Amino acid sequence: MRKSDVNYGATVARARGLISAGTPIVCFDLETTGLSPVEERVLSFSAIKCQLKNGIFEETGRKNIFINPERDIPPAITSINHIDNERVKDCPTEDVAVKEIREFFGDNPLVCGYNSTRFDEAFIKQMYLRTLGEDFKTLMHLDVLLMAREKIENPSHKLCDIA
Numbered sequence: 001m002r003k004s005d006v007n008y009g010a011t012v013a014r015a016r017g018l019i020s021a022g023t024p025i026v027c028f029d030l031e032t033t034g035l036s037p038v039e040e041r042v043l044s045f046s047a048i049k050c051q052l053k054n055g056i057f058e059e060t061g062r063k064n065i066f067i068n069p070e071r072d073i074p075p076a077i078t079s080i081n082h083i084d085n086e087r088v089k090d091c092p093t094e095d096v097a098v099k100e101i102r103e104f105f106g107d108n109p110l111v112c113g114y115n116s117t118r119f120d121e122a123f124i125k126q127m128y129l130r131t132l133g134e135d136f137k138t139l140m141h142l143d144v145l146l147m148a149r150e151k152i153e154n155p156s157h158k159l160c161d162i163a
Contacts, residue, residue: 008147015142018110023139024051024060026105027112030120031081033069037122041069041094043083045101063104066091098131108139114159117143 019025028047034040049061066083068091078084091097101124105111113120121141128136148154148162 008150011140011142012147015110015140018140019052022051022053023110024049024106025110025112025142028116028120029113030123031083032123033071033073033077035119037126040123041071042067042097042123042127043069043073043077043081043088045097047104049104061104063100065097065100067097068093070094094127095131098127102128102132105136108137110139110142112142112144115143115145117141117146 015025026047026049028045030042030046031044032040032042044067045063045065047061047063048059050057051060052058066088068088070093073083073085073088092100111121121136121138125136128134144162145157145159148157152162154161
């Protein structure tokens, strides 16, 4: 998708309406064993749930889960995310962790992330299908990377550069 293909103004307006009406927003990030959502697995799930109350975002939940992928983590991946086999060996497996993740998200959540529509959401969808036999459906998904590409002229759109 080219940045000119989508105008996020209407998307942001809709999100603001939902948030103003009290809809919680879940900002989440994953670390994985690789890039393929079908072949690779989630190593960690981190999320914060917020809700607008009296004009201020209030944190209503936080979740950090390390997940045992039941396979060796490639050294190249550990060099990126600093998660190794030792760190996850006694952690819950995907089929256990997904239930806690699903409960945290709830049904049809408003979600947000950075490069999350192309990466994180694809992994969550595959995890839901593999373990629960259901689709991960969102009320709305805000991808800050896509919005940054549209609104911020910068040679790099890496999260550290945009932040």
